[in-house]
Amino acid sequence: MILVMTTSHDRPVPRDPVTILRPRRGLTRFLETIGARWAGSTAVEELQDTIWRLREITERYRSAIEASGDVILRADANRRIVFANENFTATFGIAETGVLGRSLDRVITDLAVMPPPNLDPWLRSDHVSGALSDRELSTRDGPRWFMGREIEVAERLGDTAVIQVVLRDVTERHAMESELRRARDLAEAASAAKSRFLALASHEIRTPLNGILGMADLLLASGLTSEQATYARAVRTSGAALLSIVDDVLDLGKIEAGRLELQPDDASIEAVVEDVVELLAPRAQARGIELAGYVAADVPRRLIFDTVRLRQVLINLAGNGIKFTERGGVAINATLKARTKEHCVVTFDVTDTGIGIARQDAERIFTEYEQGENGTTRRYAGTGLGLAISRAIVRRMQGELEVQSEFGKGSTFAFSVLMPNPTYPEIVARSDPAELIGRHILIVSPAEIEPPLLVRRVHDFGGTALLVTNPSEARAALSARSYDAMLVDQTGVADAAETLVAIGLDQRPPAAVLVAPSDRGTLELMRHVGFSGYLVKPVRAQSIAKVIFALVEGRPIAADALDVRVPVAPRRLEGRKLKILVADDNPINVLLTRAMLESRGHRVTTAEDGRQAVDVFTAASSDMTFDVVLMDLHMPTLDGYVAIRAIRAANQSPRPLILALTADVTAETERATRAAGADGRLIKPIDADALDALLGEVPSAALRA
Ligand code: ADP
Numbered sequence: 001m002i003l004v005m006t007t008s009h010d011r012p013v014p015r016d017p018v019t020i021l022r023p024r025r026g027l028t029r030f031l032e033t034i035g036a037r038w039a040g041s042t043a044v045e046e047l048q049d050t051i052w053r054l055r056e057i058t059e060r061y062r063s064a065i066e067a068s069g070d071v072i073l074r075a076d077a078n079r080r081i082v083f084a085n086e087n088f089t090a091t092f093g094i095a096e097t098g099v100l101g102r103s104l105d106r107v108i109t110d111l112a113v114m115p116p117p118n119l120d121p122w123l124r125s126d127h128v129s130g131a132l133s134d135r136e137l138s139t140r141d142g143p144r145w146f147m148g149r150e151i152e153v154a155e156r157l158g159d160t161a162v163i164q165v166v167l168r169d170v171t172e173r174h175a176m177e178s179e180l181r182r183a184r185d186l187a188e189a190a191s192a193a194k195s196r197f198l199a200l201a202s203h204e205i206r207t208p209l210n211g212i213l214g215m216a217d218l219l220l221a222s223g224l225t226s227e228q229a230t231y232a233r234a235v236r237t238s239g240a241a242l243l244s245i246v247d248d249v250l251d252l253g254k255i256e257a258g259r260l261e262l263q264p265d266d267a268s269i270e271a272v273v274e275d276v277v278e279l280l281a282p283r284a285q286a287r288g289i290e291l292a293g294y295v296a297a298d299v300p301r302r303l304i305f306d307t308v309r310l311r312q313v314l315i316n317l318a319g320n321g322i323k324f325t326e327r328g329g330v331a332i333n334a335t336l337k338a339r340t341k342e343h344c345v346v347t348f349d350v351t352d353t354g355i356g357i358a359r360q361d362a363e364r365i366f367t368e369y370e371q372g373e374n375g376t377t378r379r380y381a382g383t384g385l386g387l388a389i390s391r392a393i394v395r396r397m398q399g400e401l402e403v404q405s406e407f408g409k410g411s412t413f414a415f416s417v418l419m420p421n422p423t424y425p426e427i428v429a430r431s432d433p434a435e436l437i438g439r440h441i442l443i444v445s446p447a448e449i450e451p452p453l454l455v456r457r458v459h460d461f462g463g464t465a466l467l468v469t470n471p472s473e474a475r476a477a478l479s480a481r482s483y484d485a486m487l488v489d490q491t492g493v494a495d496a497a498e499t500l501v502a503i504g505l506d507q508r509p510p511a512a513v514l515v516a517p518s519d520r521g522t523l524e525l526m527r528h529v530g531f532s533g534y535l536v537k538p539v540r541a542q543s544i545a546k547v548i549f550a551l552v553e554g555r556p557i558a559a560d561a562l563d564v565r566v567p568v569a570p571r572r573l574e575g576r577k578l579k580i581l582v583a584d585d586n587p588i589n590v591l592l593t594r595a596m597l598e599s600r601g602h603r604v605t606t607a608e609d610g611r612q613a614v615d616v617f618t619a620a621s622s623d624m625t626f627d628v629v630l631m632d633l634h635m636p637t638l639d640g641y642v643a644i645r646a647i648r649a650a651n652q653s654p655r656p657l658i659l660a661l662t663a664d665v666t667a668e669t670e671r672a673t674r675a676a677g678a679d680g681r682l683i684k685p686i687d688a689d690a691l692d693a694l695l696g697e698v699p700s701a702a703l704r705a
Contacts, residue, residue: 071146071167074153075104079163091169093140104165108148111137134174137167145174195253202250206663207586209246210685212239214592217688221599243685248385252368254666255392261667262306262396266422269334269346270295270541272307276314277332277538284322285516285537290329291322292450292538297460298336301428303344303419309393313401314350316386317413321352328353328410329449337416342424349414353448357405366391366401435545436463439552440481443467444474444499445489445514450538454487461545471502478507485551486511487535490519490526497522497529505530510551514539578602578695579624583613583643584632584661593630593661593686600692610638614646625652628695630682632661633673641676648677659694661686 071091074083081104084096092111099107113136134145146167153164216236224232254260277293284291314332321330330352338345357365364370368388387401394401397417405411421427441458445451446469458465466483468474477483486509490496496513512533513526523534532554533547549555580602584590594604605626607613613631620626629647633640644658660673660681673681680694 069169071169073099073104073107073165073167075163075165077163079104081107082162091139092137104163108137108165113138113143134170144169144171146170191256195256198249198253202246202253203663205246206243206684207589209239209243210663211586211588211592213243213685214596215588218592218595245383245385248383248389251389252385255389259666260392260396262309263667264304264306264420266302266304267307268302269299269305269310270301272311272314273332273334274540276311276318280315280318280322281538282517283319284329285518287322287325289322289325289327290447290449290537291318291331292329292453293332294334294453294456295541296333296335296456298339299334299346300344300421300423302422303346304422305397305417305419309397310348313390313393313415314348316390317350320386320413321350321354321411325352325354325410329447330354331449331453333453339427341427342421344419344421345416346419347414347416349412351410351412353410356407356409357403357411358407362403362405365403436461436548439463439484439548441465441548442474442477442483442486442509443489444469444471444486445491446470447489447491450514451489454539454544457541457544458548463548471499474499474503475507478503478509483509485509485548487514487548488512488531489514489537490516490522496531497526500529500531510554512547512551578627579605580628580630581605581607581613581617581626582630583607583610583635583640584630585609585635586632589632589661589684596686596688596691600695602695609635610640610643610646613643614638617647617652618650625654626656627654629656629658630661631658631678633664633669641672644673644676644678657694 069087071087072083072085073081073088075081081099081102084094084099088099089095134147136143137146147170149166149168151164151166153162213236216232216239219232220229220236251260273293273295277291281291318330318332330350333347333349333351335347335349336344337347365384366387369384370388371384391401394415394417399415399417401413401415403411403413436458439458439462441463443451443454443465445467451467455465455467463484466477468477474486488496488499488511490513496515500508500511508530511531512535513523513531514535514537515523515526516537520536526534533551535543535547580597582590582593582597582604583606584593585608590606590608594606597604605616607616610631613629617626617629629644631640631644635643638646640660640662644660647656647658658678660669660676660678661684662669662673662681663684665683670681682690682694
C-alpha cells in the first residue's frame with residue numbers, strides 16, 4: 001500500500017501520525033479513485049483499517065486531554081468556534097451554546113483580564129516549541145492564569161484542519177514563579193544597594209581618616225613630651241587599624257561586584273616576604289613570639305605577579321597567625337612547586353604554633369564575617385573578613401587557599417599560584433649559592449621558628465649548619481668538629497652571654513648574637529663578652545651571609561648590613577626644592593599635604609578646586625613655573641580630570657609632573673587619570689615614602705634652567 005502512494009505521487013511517505021491524520025485533498029481524491037477502481041481488494045481494506053486505527057488513536061488522545069481538566073475549544077478554518085468542552089463552561093460560567101459560531105479570538109479576548117491588542121499571537125506565536133507566556137483570564141472564581149496552546153487537528157478525513165485551543169490553569173505555578181522572581185529581584189537590589197553603600201561609605205570614611213593619620217604624624221614630629229607622644233601614637237595606631245578595616249570592607253565590595261583586578265608586574269617574591277615579615281615583626285615581638293620568613297633558593301629572583309595583592313594575603317595570614325598564637329611563632333615560606341621555562345608554580349604557606357582550628361570550623365572561617373567558635377574567638381579582635389578576602393584574591397590568581405590545622409597545636413594556611421617568568425627564555429636564580437661554600441656554622445637557639453629557617457639559608461648559600469638548643473649541646477658539637485662561625489640566639493629563655501661564657505674561650509669560633517630590636521641595649525655587654533657582631537631578628541636573607549663572611553674573615557661588620565630596622569626619619573631633599581601646586585577641596589587634606597611637602601623643603605601653592613588650579617597654573621610667570629601638580633580628582637566647579645587636561649593643554653615647558661590624588665586604587669581610575677594626562681597617582685592617605693619616591697624623579701625647574 002505504501003508503495004502505491006509513493007510511486008503514484010512521487011512524494012515522500014509521511015511518517016508522523018499528525019501528518020497522516022491530515023491527508024491532503026489530493027491524496028484523499030486519489031484514495032477514492034483507487035477505492036472505486038480496486039473496490040473489495042485487500043489493499044483498500046488494509047488502508048481503511050489503518051485509517052480507523054489512526055482515528056481511534058486520535059479519539060483516545062482527545063479523551064485524555066478532556067480528562068486532564070483543561071479547557072478545550074475548537075474552531076473551524078475561519079476560526080469560528082465549533083466546540084467547547086465542559087471544562088470551559090465550568091471554568092468561565094459560559095454555556096457551549098453561548099460561544100458556538102463566535103470568533104475564537106474574540107471570545108478569548110473578552111475573557112482576558114487585561115485584553116491585549118491581539119490575542120491571536122499569544123495562542124499561535126510559537127507552534128514549534130509550544131512555549132507561550134501565561135495570560136490572566138476572568139473565571140467564575142475570579143482572575144486566574146492560563147497557559148494557552150493552539151494546535152491543528154483533523155476532525156474528519158478529507159476535511160480541512162480544525163483548530164484546537166487548550167487552556168491550562170497554571171495559577172499556582174504562576175504565583176510561585178512570580179514570588180520567586182520578586183524575591184530574587186529584591187535580593188539583587190538589596191545586594192547592589194549594600195555594595196554601593198559600602199563603597200560610598202568607605203570612601204567617605206577614608207578622607208577624614210587621611211586627615212587623622214596625617215595630623216597625628218605631624219604632631220609626632222613636632223617635639224611632644226613623652227606623655228603627649230604616647231597619646232598621639234595611640235591616635236595613629238587606632239586610625240591605622242580603622243583604615244585597614246575600611247580597606248577590607250572596600251575590598252569585599254569589589255570582590256562581590258566582581259571588580260577585583262590584579263596588576264601583575266615583574267617583582268621579587270623575596271622582597272615581598274621580607275617586607276611582610278618586617279612589617280609584622282614588631283607585633284610578634286610585642287607578643288613574645290617569633291615571626292620569620294624563608295624563600296627557597298630555587299624560586300627565581302624575579303617573577304610576574306601582583307605584589308600589592310600577594311602582600312595583602314600574606315599580611316592577612318601572618319597577622320592571623322600572630323593574633324592566634326601565644327607561644328612559638330609564625331613562619332612564612334615560599335617554595336617552588338613546579339617550573340617550566342615560561343612559568344613557575346610557587347607555594348606559599350604560613351604556619352603557626354597557635355590555638356589551631358576545630359575541624360568543623362575549617363571551611364566556615366573562609367566565609368565573610370565568619371569567625372571561629374564564638375567562645376574562644378570573642379577574645380580576639382577582628383571582623384572575619386580577612387580570610388574571605390584572601391581566598392578571593394588567591395582564586396583571582398588561579399590558586400586556592402586552604403587550611404590544615406590541628407586544634408590546640410597550630411595551623412598552616414597554604415596556596416599555590418602560577419607566575420610567569422619575566423626573563424624567559426632564561427631563568428634567573430635567586431641567590432648566589434657560592435657565598436658560604438665549605439663553611440660550617442653552629443647555631444645555638446631554643447627557639448622553634450626562625451633557627452631552622454636560618455639553617456636552610458646557610459645551606460642555600462652553600463654552607464652547612466647545625467642547630468643545637470643549649471650550651472651543653474653546643475660544647476659537645478664544638479668538640480666533635482671545628483666550626484667557622486657561631487650564631488647564638490638571645491631569647492627570653494636563654495641568655496646569649498651566659499651561653500658564650502659557658503662554651504669557653506678556647507673552644508669558640510667567631511660568634512655573632514641574634515637579638516630582637518628591643519635587646520639592642522644589651523649589645524655593648526655582648527661585645528664585652530666576646531661577640532664580634534650581631535644580627536637583628538627577623539634576619540634578612542642577605543644579612544646572614546654578610547655577617548658570617550665578616551665573622552669568618554675577622555672583618556668589621558658594616559652596620560647597615562645588620563641594623564635593618566632603624567626607623568626612617570623623613571628625608572630632607574637638600575637642594576631639591578620643587579615648586580608644587582596642590583589642588584584639593586578638602587582643607588584638612590590641603591593642610592596635611594602642604595605640611596608634608598614643606599617639611600621636605602618644597603615650595604607649595606594651593607588651590608581649592610580645578611578651576612582655581614588651572615588659573616593659578618597658567619598665571620604662573622615663566623620664572624615661577626610649577627615642577628609638580630598634585631591634583632585631587634573630585635572637586636567642585638572643575639574636576640581633576642578636566643583640570644589635568646587643561647594644564648596639559650597649556651603645554652608648559654619644562655613639562656610638569658602631574659600626579660592625581662585619589663583614594664581609589666582601581667585600575668580603571670589609573671587608566672582614566674593617565675588618559676587625562678597624569679603621570680601617576682598618589683593614593684590617599686598619602687604615604688611619605690611613596691611621595692618621596694615619586695618626587696625623587698623630578699629634576700627641579702631651577703636645576704633644569
Ligand atoms: P578575623 O581574624 O578578622 O576574625 P579572618 O577571616 O581573618 O577574620 O579569620 C576568621 C576566623 O578564622 C578567625 O576569627 C579565627 O577564628 C579563625 N582563624 C584564622 N586564622 C587563624 C589561625 N592562624 N589560627 C586559628 N584560628 C584562625
